[in-house]
Amino acid sequence: MPILSNSPSDILRYLLISLTEGSLPIAGKLYAPTDWPVFNDVEPPLPDNCITTFDTTGTDDGRLMLTGEIVHHTGFQIRVRAQDKVTGWLKANAIQVSLTESVKRVSLTIGNRAYLIHCIAKMGDILSLGKESPTSKRNLFTINAVMMVEQVS
Amino acid sequence: MKIEGVSRVIEALEARIAQAIKSSKASVTVGYTQNYAIFVHEDLVAHHTVGQAKFLEQPARMHQDKFRKIVEDSLRRKLTMSQALLLAGLALQRESQLLVPIDTGALKASAFTRVDII
DSSP states (O other): OOOOSSOHHHHHHHHHHHTTSSBOOOTTOOOOTTTOBEEESOOOSOOSSEEEEEEEEEEEEEEOTTTOOEEEEEEEEEEEEESSHHHHHHHHHHHHHHHHHHOEEEEEEETTEEEEEEEEEOOOOOEEEEESSTTOOOEEEEEEEEEEEEEOO | OOOOSHHHHHHHHHHHHHHHHHHHTOEEEEEEOSTTHHHHHHOSSSOOSSOOSSTTHHHHHHTHHHHHHHHHHHHHTTOOHHHHHHHHHHHHHHHHHHHSOOSSSHHHHTEEEEEEOO
C-alpha cells in the first residue's frame, strides 16, 4: 500500500482543478456561478455552486505476485452543491464523464510532490440527495468511486 | 466397442449446466427503505452522536473477504447460490445496522435483505 503525503481526496481535488472541472478556492473571493471552487473535507456555506471532496473507505484488490505488495484502491466521494437541480446535475454529470474518460495514468503535481493516478474505478451512479435542507433551494449530488494513486516523488 | 446411453448422459449434463447458470444468476439486495436513508448515508459533513455516514458502503467494502467466504462455505455445503448470497446479505445487514445512525430508530428498523428473482 503506497504512502501518500496528501490525502486521496486532496489529490482528487487538484485532479478536478487540472481537468478544469473546478477552480482553486481563494479566501475572500466572490465567486461567479461558473467558478465551481473545489474544497476538501469542509463544505463552506458560500458560494452556492461548489464541489467538495471527501475520503471514504477503499478496497484491497489482491496482491502483486512479484513483490507481494497489496494493491489498494482508495475510496472517495465528490459532493456537488448547486443553486438548482439542473445546474447541479449537469456539473455532476460532467465530472463523472471527465473522470471516466480522461483519467488513465495521469501525472499530477501538488507543491513539490508528484503523484501518478493510475485509474479511477467502480464509479457509481450520480446520487441526487435532494435539497440541502427542507428550506434550502440548493441541491446536492454525490459521486462515489475508488482510485489507484501512487506518489512518485 | 459400443457405448449406449451417451445421449441421456449428455442431456442430464446439459440440464445440470442450465440449472447451474440459472442458479448463478441469483442476486441479493441489502438496503434501507426510509426515504431519507440515502441522504444520511451520503452526508459526510453531518455529525452523528450514534453511528456514521456510509453505514452500508463501508462494511460492504471492509468485509468483502468475509462475505466471499460465507458464499464459498455455503456452496460447499451444497446450498444454492441464492441461499449463499442471502446468508452473505444478512451478514452485511447485521454489520451495517451496527453503524447506522440512530435518532428515532426508524432508519435502523428499515433495513432489509431481499433475494432478487432473475
